[in-house]
Amino acid sequence: MNSLAEKREVKKNKDVKMPASKMVMIFIVATGVFISLYFYLPDTFSHSAKIMTAIVCFGVILWALEPIPLGLTSLIVLVLMLLFKVAETDMIFSGFSSPAIYLIVGGMMLAKAVNETPLARRITYKVLKKWGNHSKGLLGSILLIMQLQAFFIPATAVRTTLMLPISTMIIKTVDARPGSNLRKMILLGIAFGGNISGTAVMTAAIGNILTVELLDSYANIKITYFQWFFYTFPLWLILIPAIWFLLLKVFPLTKKEQSFPMIKNEMEVKLKELGSISGQEFRCILILIFIVILWSTEPLHGLHPSIPAIIGVILMTLPGIGCAQWANVVKINYNTVLLTSVTLSMGYTLIDSGAANTISEYLSLDWVLSFVKNPLLAVIFIAILTQLFHKLISNVSTAVVTLVPIVISIAANANVDPMILGFTAGLTSLYGFILVVETMPNLLVHSSGMIDQKDFLKPGLYATIVSTVAIIIMACTWWRWIGLV
Template sequence: MAFPNTRVKVNVVSKPKERSFLELKRIITLIVGIALMAGVYFILPANQTDSARVMLAFLVLSVFYWTFEPIPIGLTAVILLVLMLVFHVVTTDVVYSGFASPAVFLIIGGMMLAKGVNDTTLTKRIAYLFLSKWGGTAKGLLASILIIPQIQSFFIPAAAVRATLMLPIATMSLDTIGEKAKGNLEKMILLAVAFGGTVSGTAVMTAAIGNILTVELLKEFVGIKITYIQWFTYTFPIWLILIPVVWFTLLKRFPLTEQEKHFPHVKEELEHKLEELGKLNIQEKKCLAILLMIVALWFTESLHGLHPSVPALIGVVLMALPGIGCTKWDNLVKINFDTVMLMGVTLSLGYAFNKSGAAKLVGDSLSADWILYFFHSPVVAVIAVLLITHILHLAVANVSTAVVTLIPIFIGLSTKAGADPVLICLTASIACLHGYILVVEATPNIIVHSSGRIKQKEFLIPGLLLTFLMSAVVLLTAVTWWNWIGLL
């Protein structure tokens, strides 16, 4: 009896110690962030406007806190909002303007739509349908895990939600496979959930926050509006090529024995699960009809002129209406408010970065002839932007922060060099989205890593390979497709 009591005593002592250490670590990180903010303010030339220096200091603080997360991202967002208001870097209207952006309501609508879809069995049905057909082999299972989120991206505008929906389906498949899934197969399939979720945000403008931020910042800074169909037109070759590239890379990186490549019992199990679901029920039919209507409105934006947020909100209303909808309003409003705060504040940061003069200050600092030289040639500019963005993204893990930091700078540089800001910003946005190397670079990576079944080291080599291959695909698309349609 003494041994169990001793063990309990050790656990009780160790947990407070662990909590104290983590608390101390968070406090130190908070202090370091404040020191960095102060350092940036005092290092910047005194002949610059005070508002520009303060705004740059706040931007550094936001990058640091959102990267290391000593406090929740939503709390960091509110702190930055308060700082901008208290120090009057720009007018109150500008500080709050991020929350008035239709992009915020697109994110809200997107998250509510995802909740509505998840309240039906439609997503499970799509997953079981693919896996019951191709889930009996390693190649087929991998392809299914990669393709399903690409379909979801048209009606679930959040990579985190897509990855969250895919992870249990992937782990269920691996658990059904049994002993064969304890090595390379498990790593390959789990990385497919992460990387497939990331790739799924490429071509659909509403499928990634970074895309939406880029579009909004281009509209705010240079008055260029990119529609849903335009974004799709620019990026769909990259998206289509990257799906088989990821599939092939993971197969080669995690070789399997002949015995590990076939597991027909998984196909049978998923066929059984699909049979259990039966025919499409009335809730699924309603949900599917609403989703198809939303996607149709997104694709025809150039005809009716409605911002993508409007069809999303229409879909939310229809999903909640009695007799028409497929879920209850009480379920739809249970969304992650941290994401809403993050979106609103990052947009406000971008607007304040421009209005305060901070963007001009950074642009002037980087306007050396040798830097502007890279932007004179469109092809060289694409290579330079890809390289700069990938390097910065390793340091600034949060995609929203990376986008809101880089896009205003690249807009300024492209304007001074006479380059097309759409070309430059589109390239930067795509590079920000595709974070494969570190767990913290993309939300799908974080979600998969949180399962406890895969480690950071498993991301490293395939992540490096895919970062290089993704850059090559973007460059190839630039010199061919973008050149043909007049973007390059």
């Protein structure tokens, strides 16, 4: 890499603080939207519904533009809900006591514990050694690694974080220069691979967990770990090769960029440095297998997925049994915990305040109700609506907890089962490919400083179309065959 390019990358990698004037302007806009909604929403909205709608929009603007950290915005939204008394205090705090939050916290701690061992790196090096000596195999290896991690490492953000140092090593090894198609293909392989990696494994994405929680709480629909996998694994099998093929076509490579014999040698060196598999890694593997077995057999024992996650954390940190130090495992990202807890509380309160029901009544036009009464048309309508909605609501958690309650209310107005509507909305929310802010994998890859927002646009548009069409195909085939539609 030439020195000028290195200087540019170093400059891009530095944390750039938002100018104070821009921060103030964003807060003025968010506050203006809050005041406007409160005073100008029609009288069909109750007082609590007006306030709650205003708070949601205020929070969404701050989460989308991020003038302050996501966790700090979450606390502001929480305080606003409490000060304006949009619901009972217990209801507003209920997101923090949800089993879904303990599953997320447990999942993040599990990921920390796994990262205390060389296991994830060993698997990555082995896969790259076998298939990474050609551009097609390299991209396929990146996508495959992301999917394998989904079974054992909950949260797309954690999996992406683990892969970023690997991607940096690959980029240096194959000399993928700044702005080259090869570099874009590698980085978007991680971002897009991370987005689709949450498809079939319920615990692999926060959006899945929130969708299951909301359907259970407000529609009395319980979806187990095994059921989620059963409903979605054909979609997963479609998306993996589809994204692989798409990225290869969007980023054509020169002949020189297609072969990397040095990858095999580099991976052999890395594996030699790791040495043979240790007792620490072996214990980690056994505990992970035990957790996955508990998750997949939920119908037999009835344990909420959060319980196996917590059991796993205990086993991985117990002296003499585990594979990690408690002091390191407990250092998790509380921005994510606060964001998820508050957005879940927001979803609950959106329904409890009557805001979700009032909004759904405005959306319950005759043609909308006729659409949702037909299961196949309902899937098409909700998938497209969710993709459009997701462009306005930046992160997956906020999109899910804002849209799923409204969709449940629309289903109630149409007098249809809310299962397929809520499930489709939650699942489609995972697939944000166009904008950096839509998903954590996009955001983390972009934050590396090695890729720009404009690089997401064309492949992201194609990936959005592919994922939406794939969901519709699933509804017409697999979901109809198994009776889900």
